[in-house]
Amino acid sequence: MLHIKDLTAEVDGKPILKGINLTVNAGEIHAVMGPNGSGKSTLASILAGRDGYEITGGSVMYQGKDLLDMPAEDRARDGVFLAFQYPVEIPGVSNIYLLKAAVNARRRHRGMQELDAMDFLSLVKEKVRFMEMDEKMLYRAVNEGFSGGEKKRNEILQMIMLEPTLALLDETDSGLDIDALKVVSKGVNSLRSPERAMILVTHYQRLLDYITPDYVHVLSAGRIIKSGGPELALELERQGYAWLTGDQKDAPSKGVAQ
Amino acid sequence: MSQSQSTIDEIISKDYEHGFETLLEMDVIPRGLSEDVVRLISAKKNEPQWLLEWRLAAYRHWLTMTPPEWANVHYPAIDYQDMIYYAAPKSQKDGPKSLDEVDPELLKTYEKLGIPLHERAILAGVAVDAVFDSVSVATTFKDKLSEVGIVFCSFSEAVHTHPELIKQYLGSVVPVGDNFYAALNSAVFSDGSFCYIPPGVRCPMELSTYFRINAKNTGQFERTLIVADAGAYVSYLEGCTAPMRDENQLHAAVVELVAMEKAQIKYSTVQNWYPGDKEGKGGIYNFVTKRGDCRGDYAKISWTQVETGSAITWKYPSVVLKGDHSVGEFYSVALTNHRQQADTGTKMIHIGRNTKSTVVSKGISAGFGQQSYRGLVRVAKSAVGARNYTQCDSLLLGDKCQAHTFPYIEVKQPSATVEHEASTSRISEDQLFFCRQRGLSPEDAVSMIVNGFCKEVFKELPMEFAVEAQKLLGVSLEGSVG
Numbered sequence: 003m004l005h006i007k008d009l010t011a012e013v014d015g016k017p018i019l020k021g022i023n024l025t026v027n028a029g030e031i032h033a034v035m036g037p038n039g040s041g042k043s044t045l046a047s048i049l050a051g052r053d054g055y056e057i058t059g060g061s062v063m064y065q066g067k068d069l070l071d072m073p074a075e076d077r078a079r080d081g082v083f084l085a086f087q088y089p090v091e092i093p094g095v096s097n098i099y100l101l102k103a104a105v106n107a108r109r110r111h112r113g114m115q116e117l118d119a120m121d122f123l124s125l126v127k128e129k130v131r132f133m134e135m136d137e138k139m140l141y142r143a144v145n146e147g148f149s150g151g152e153k154k155r156n157e158i159l160q161m162i163m164l165e166p167t168l169a170l171l172d173e174t175d176s177g178l179d180i181d182a183l184k185v186v187s188k189g190v191n192s193l194r195s196p197e198r199a200m201i202l203v204t205h206y207q208r209l210l211d212y213i214t215p216d217y218v219h220v221l222s223a224g225r226i227i228k229s230g231g232p233e234l235a236l237e238l239e240r241q242g243y244a245w246l247t248g249d250q251k252d253a254p255s256k257g258v259a260q
Numbered sequence: 261m262s263q264s265q266s267t268i269d270e271i272i273s274k275d276y277e278h279g280f281e282t283l284l285e286m287d288v289i290p291r292g293l294s295e296d297v298v299r300l301i302s303a304k305k306n307e308p309q310w311l312l313e314w315r316l317a318a319y320r321h322w323l324t325m326t327p328p329e330w331a332n333v334h335y336p337a338i339d340y341q342d343m344i345y346y347a348a349p350k351s352q353k354d355g356p357k358s359l360d361e362v363d364p365e366l367l368k369t370y371e372k373l374g375i376p377l378h379e380r381a382i383l384a385g386v387a388v389d390a391v392f393d394s395v396s397v398a399t400t401f402k403d404k405l406s407e408v409g410i411v412f413c414s415f416s417e418a419v420h421t422h423p424e425l426i427k428q429y430l431g432s433v434v435p436v437g438d439n440f441y442a443a444l445n446s447a448v449f450s451d452g453s454f455c456y457i458p459p460g461v462r463c464p465m466e467l468s469t470y471f472r473i474n475a476k477n478t479g480q481f482e483r484t485l486i487v488a489d490a491g492a493y494v495s496y497l498e499g500c501t502a503p504m505r506d507e508n509q510l511h512a513a514v515v516e517l518v519a520m521e522k523a524q525i526k527y528s529t530v531q532n533w534y535p536g537d538k539e540g541k542g543g544i545y546n547f548v549t550k551r552g553d554c555r556g557d558y559a560k561i562s563w564t565q566v567e568t569g570s571a572i573t574w575k576y577p578s579v580v581l582k583g584d585h586s587v588g589e590f591y592s593v594a595l596t597n598h599r600q601q602a603d604t605g606t607k608m609i610h611i612g613r614n615t616k617s618t619v620v621s622k623g624i625s626a627g628f629g630q631q632s633y634r635g636l637v638r639v640a641k642s643a644v645g646a647r648n649y650t651q652c653d654s655l656l657l658g659d660k661c662q663a664h665t666f667p668y669i670e671v672k673q674p675s676a677t678v679e680h681e682a683s684t685s686r687i688s689e690d691q692l693f694f695c696r697q698r699g700l701s702p703e704d705a706v707s708m709i710v711n712g713f714c715k716e717v718f719k720e721l722p723m724e725f726a727v728e729a730q731k732l733l734g735v736s737l738e739g740s741v742g
Contacts, residue, residue, distance in 0.1 A: 074693060075702070090690045090691050090694045094716070095711070104698035
């Protein structure tokens with residue numbers, strides 16, 4: 003579904019990604035872990051199409067299309083979803099309005115009929131209940147005055163409404179208490195399916211207690227330095243990133259995992 | 261950055277939709293302004309002597325005045341001798357008796373504007389008085405309104421049918437010498453709307469005026485006078501468009517509102533005059549004086565405006581709060597794009613005891629737009645317990661536009677409470693990217709964010725106007741994040 007090949011990128015002339023290779027197939031969940039500043043969030047942002055990054059080399063193919071060539075909104079309509087690390091506030095725009103606009107933009111793109119108000123409302127209410135949220139938040143302005151946990155739940159609500167093909171979760175676990183983490187994980191797990199793939203970007207192993215990945219990759223200084231199964235995350239938890247990155251600083255060319 | 265900037269630029273560059281011209285045979289008087297022209301206009305309208313005298317007094321006063329220069333807008337001096345002060349569709353000379361008598365071309369124009377008089381009036385329950393250039397062409401629903409004693413007709417008609425009301429109220433809110441443009445309007449005004457709601461009557465439908473400047477080189481000087489007698493209620497809508505022309509056209513209207521004891525007037529405007537092209541060529545100069553007078557206790561006057569058109573806007577809908585416990589409100593969204601300039605705001609003059617005013621102003625500036633909020637809150641010594649709340653927010657799209665705020669606060673009564681809040685923000689890259697990541701086009705994203713910014717004002721608009729205003733903002737904006 004997703005093939006990232008030798009991807010290099012910089013911000014303001016500073017190289018951030020230095021040759022990423024990653025293949026994600028339908029049905030798989032990949033966790034991308036790494037210390038702060040390793041390029042995890044940059045990778046998620048580039049895949050989602052955020053401006054401000056210069057792609058200096060490599061390619062990203064998504065469902066046979068050149069992903070980097072598509073505007074952000076087309077990627078979204080084609081099923082790429084990014085759950086943001088820091089969801090923005092949009093004053094005056096209600097959550098339900100945004101959700102409806104987003105859902106219908108995706109449906110139109112797929113040649114489906116837009117949901118009418120009644121169908122949409124019953125669907126969204128069901129999902130709100132599933133995410134253990136208050137229905138009132140549908141009528142509040144997008145993320146305005148939301149707590150950190152509410153914002154993250156709201157991201158997952160948007161995700162389960164949009165049913166993406168490729169979900170990118172950027173540090174979704176950061177700032178969550180254990181109850182919120184459980185609900186968020188429930189939302190993510192509900193989307194697991196053979197047609198869908200996910201990339202979880204996270205600093206900690208904690209999230210992976212609730213969402214078991216098929217593969218774990220360690221990103222450091224813009225490269226994937228090790229890949230493995232779920233046990234790799236546990237190993238990292240025990241030994242810390244220095245276990246892997248200590249080497250790496252001395253010999254940056256060593257150990258590209260894929 | 262560059263990508264979103266260019267999409268914003270594209271969005272901002274969308275064309276004006278109402279820029280067509282209607283070909284009608286016109287009755288036009290020669291260019292220029294003099295006492296003779298004032299007399300000619302008065303004669304064409306077959307006016308009584310007192311009104312002619314009133315016009316002449318205004319004209320003579322105007323000659324002694326100079327255009328205001330304090331506003332933060334810039335334009336070449338207007339040659340008042342190079343303008344036409346009266347233009348009317350010829351077939352209207354004797355005045356239409358009913359819609360059937362209205363020139364079909366004219367009705368087509370209204371249809372193009374999206375207001376087919378027949379359907380719109382019936383479906384929406386709106387009584388429309390449509391002012392085309394200088395004369396009022398058709399007033400719908402007059403009969404239904406007159407059953408409850410409401411007078412709603414063109415100004416020229418009211419002069420003949422209700423001279424006592426006109427005589428009593430005309431110029432009583434905005435005196436002939438109030439300001440340069442009001443004086444000019446008083447001298448040469450050609451038509452407009454008049455509305456009187458008798459005591460205790462709640463107007464059963466929204467009343468509406470649609471203004472359109474069609475003829476070339478013509479100034480439009482309409483005059484609106486609305487009087488709500490004790491305990492009456494009326495909601496009034498005003499909409500405006502004009503054809504696209506390379507030369508500037510002047511629109512200098514005067515609107516006077518009078519609310520007696522416990523009366524309420526809600527006046528809503530969606531102004532979409534032609535703003536000129538991208539380089540600032542052409543467009544309407546909208547120099548308008550709008551003022552409401554809360555004459556009785558517990559009276560309430562509310563202005564809601566959405567200003568998206570005009571090359572230059574100079575406009576301060578105001579409320580004079582004379583009656584005790586009277587209430588004044590001003591809700592405004594003003595948008596300046598390309599080379600548009602706007603100096604707009606309000607004046608709340610507190611005179612009565614426990615008077616209350618609310619000002620919510622939302623300014624959006626894009627392209628090379630120049631926008632100033634200018635607001636005066638004056639609390640007289642007599643206004644014990646007066647309260648004002650002002651909120652003034654500016655949203656900038658792009659990095660070449662400007663927003664300015666000039667609040668004036670004068671308080672002579674120590675028990676008064678005056679609050680002023682102001683903010684300036686821009687649509688962030690993050691907001692735009694977030695929306696696009698959810699599948700919205702950049703145009704829809706900008707439009708949604710801007711509409712969110714304006715929500716507090718839009719919710720004050722009557723339903724059908726709110727929808728129109730939202731669409732209009734979407735169209736007028738096409739293209740601006742920085």
